[in-house]
Amino acid sequence: MPAAKPVQMPYGAYHRTDIPGHDAELTEIQPGSPMGEYMRRFWHPVCLSDQLADVPQAIRILGEDLVAFRDRSGRVGVLQRHCSHRGTSLEYGIIQPKGIRCCYHGWVYDIDGTILEMPAEPKNSRIYQTIYHGAYPAFERSGLVFAYMGEPEQRPEFPEYDSFTRPQGTKLVAFSNIYPCNFLQAFENVADHFHTAILHNGMTVESLDEATKKSITLGGFVGLPTVHWEAVRDGNGIMFVSCRRNPDNQTFWVRSIELSFPNFIQFGGLYASARRQRHSTVALSRWHVPVDNHNVILFGWRHFNDEVDPDGEGDENRCGYDSIDFLEGQTGGRSYEDGQRAPGDWEALSSQRSIAIHALENPGCSDTGVYMLRQLLREAVRGNTPADSTREGAKGGKDTLHVYTQDTVINVPKRLDGDDEELMMSYGLKILEIMKEANNMPGAQRDAHVRACLDKLDGGLLAGC
Numbered sequence: 276m277p278a279a280k281p282v283q284m285p286y287g288a289y290h291r292t293d294i295p296g297h298d299a300e301l302t303e304i305q306p307g308s309p310m311g312e313y314m315r316r317f318w319h320p321v322c323l324s325d326q327l328a329d330v331p332q333a334i335r336i337l338g339e340d341l342v343a344f345r346d347r348s349g350r351v352g353v354l355q356r357h358c359s360h361r362g363t364s365l366e367y368g369i370i371q372p373k374g375i376r377c378c379y380h381g382w383v384y385d386i387d388g389t390i391l392e393m394p395a396e397p398k399n400s401r402i403y404q405t406i407y408h409g410a411y412p413a414f415e416r417s418g419l420v421f422a423y424m425g426e427p428e429q430r431p432e433f434p435e436y437d438s439f440t441r442p443q444g445t446k447l448v449a450f451s452n453i454y455p456c457n458f459l460q461a462f463e464n465v466a467d468h469f470h471t472a473i474l475h476n477g478m479t480v481e482s483l484d485e486a487t488k489k490s491i492t493l494g495g496f497v498g499l500p501t502v503h504w505e506a507v508r509d510g511n512g513i514m515f516v517s518c519r520r521n522p523d524n525q526t527f528w529v530r531s532i533e534l535s536f537p538n539f540i541q542f543g544g545l546y547a548s549a550r551r552q553r554h555s556t557v558a559l560s561r562w563h564v565p566v567d568n569h570n571v572i573l574f575g576w577r578h579f580n581d582e583v584d585p586d587g588e589g590d591e592n593r594c595g596y597d598s599i600d601f602l603e604g605q606t607g608g609r610s611y612e613d614g615q616r617a618p619g620d621w622e623a624l625s626s627q628r629s630i631a632i633h634a635l636e637n638p639g640c641s642d643t644g645v646y647m648l649r650q651l652l653r654e655a656v657r658g659n660t661p662a663d664s665t666r667e668g669a670k671g672g673k674d675t676l677h678v679y680t681q682d683t684v685i686n687v688p689k690r691l692d693g694d695d696e697e698l699m700m701s702y703g704l705k706i707l708e709i710m711k712e713a714n715n716m717p718g719a720q721r722d723a724h725v726r727a728c729l730d731k732l733d734g735g736l737l738a739g740c
């Protein structure tokens with residue numbers, strides 16, 4: 276979509292009152308739309324396990340009204356919400372030992388949509404042989420319920436990343452966050468790495484006292500980074516490498532984060548401690564699941580282990596429905612005025628309009644990642660991208676699906692007689708190469724290999740200190 280003509284004079288608002296349309300190809304997800312059909316080729320979380328109790332849960336995903344439930348045999352079902360008989364919502368259904376019973380005339384549906392009972396119909400009714408209720412395959416994993424909403428014949432394996440179990444003893448805790456905006460705004464926000472140095476380091480909350488400022492900032496993101504973006508997985512995703520000099524001027528922090536299409540990210544340490552880690556892994560895995568074109572739910576797992584949170588700052592008890600422990604209060608639970616005084620991601624993203632108008636943007640160099648993401652995603656939606664290896668999962672227990680997400684501190688002093696950003700990024704790119712070369716090693720072996728290579732790179736963390 277061509278960019279609209281920008282305002283080019285002082286007091287020029289009069290010349291910029293027309294609002295172009297949104298980019299439907301990238302943002303609309305209803306059945307039959309290009310992005311909607313592309314999205315449906317992947318597994319997505321659709322609710323938290325905790326939401327499935329003794330009554331069904333009405334959910335809306337990809338613009339479809341559904342109901343999720345766990346029957347009394349412990350199996351999860353994701354069914355079209357309105358009963359196949361005469362349309363009563365199954366959110367008022369009665370959960371059965373096997374399946375769910377519509378409250379109106381008692382039809383019972385199994386989790387695959389098979390009709391098990393029709394109390395007011397003859398036992399030999401042809402309906403048993405000819406009709407199924409609409410159902411989607413679903414399973415539970417570490418507190419999330421996943422469903423596949425695409426063509427049955429196209430169903431992929433669930434992508435088993437080694438980060439889900441690494442390092443040993445990692446605990447995954449499920450959460451969700453609800454944003455009143457299009458999914459793409461939330462997804463591309465991660466490729467927009469520069470915002471972390473501004474929105475999340477207190478630059479925009481100058482008027483607050485130090486304690487409040489600390490509670491709404493991440494601490495680790497002080498200082499503008501130097502950033503490199505590139506495509507990964509044959510164009511089915513994007514990653515970036517960012518470098519920031521530590522205050523000691525002896526070390527610097529290399530952070531890399533991967534985004535996998537259509538809507539999955541995994542990012543590393545969430546606190547200032549990430550700046551002193553040596554090749555630490557994923558702290559958060561998150562899917563950006565469209566409710567409809569104007570709302571998104573961020574479902575994910577917080578990873579609790581000593582590697583990504585050595586100081587124990589995370590709190591698993593604050594992760595759950597529309598709640599996560601870091602950046603607390605930025606997910607819509609605050610008053611409007613509090614959001615104005617200390618805005619976070621929720622305020623920044625949901626106020627870009629419910630679907631951001633790309634044609635009105637004036638992008639700069641710092642938006643390179645966002646624009647690269649949109650271009651790659653468009654190619655994937657159009658089918659111009661090779662098949663995604665993540666769609667095949669990790670078959671046969673082979674530990675091959677790992678991410679480029681990591682945090683590493685490098686022990687090389689600040690360059691005083693030249694471009695320190697260039698120096699740092701030269702190391703950042705070497706780390707990326709090391710990770711790529713170790714791509715097919717099993718997780719634990721790869722970690723040891725990468726750490727050994729890092730020691731060769733900078734002589735080890737104690738060198739020169």
Ligand code: FES
Nearest residue numbers: 358360361377380
């Ligand atoms: S409307 Fe559901 S059984 Fe009749």
Ligand SMILES: [Fe+2]
Nearest residue numbers: 470471475620
């Ligand atoms: Fe953010």
